[in-house]
Amino acid sequence: MLLTESLPSFAAELEQLLKKEGDAELAAQISGLKIVDRCRCGDDFCASFYTERKPQGSYGAGHRCMELEPDPGMVILDVVEGRIVHVEVLYRHDIRERLLESLP
Ligand SMILES: [Zn+2]
Incomplete structure (x- = not known):
């Protein structure tokens, strides 16, 4: 399920936010991102989703977080080895x- 197809306006928003941060490399990944699952934590303010399969344990070495500044809400990207693997959206x-x- 492509992000640009299921959430086209949010995909555009993410791309803009990344460009604003000056991260052209991550911005360029947005058009190819797939939603593989949504977060199942059950919090009613959570709209996070995975763009790569969830790891067994932690993301390990090569993992970093990148906080963006959407309005409204909160967005934090998990990036592993330069690839966006999880988009935390609150x-x-x-x-x-x-x-x-x-994704019921
Ligand atoms: Zn969640």
Whole structure:
């Protein structure tokens, strides 16, 4: 499931936020990102999703987090070896509703 197809406006938003941070490399990944699953934590403010399969344990070496500044909400990217693997999205009901629809 391509991010640009399931959440087109959020994909565009992410790309803009990354460009604003000056991270052209990550911005260039957005158009190819796939949503493999949504976060199953059950928090009603959580709209996070995985763009690579969830690891067994932690992400390990080569992992970094990148906090973006959307308005509204919160977005934190997990990046492993330069690839976006998880997009933590909080306090975004618009996105949560779409995710729950496509990944019940
Ligand atoms: Zn969650």
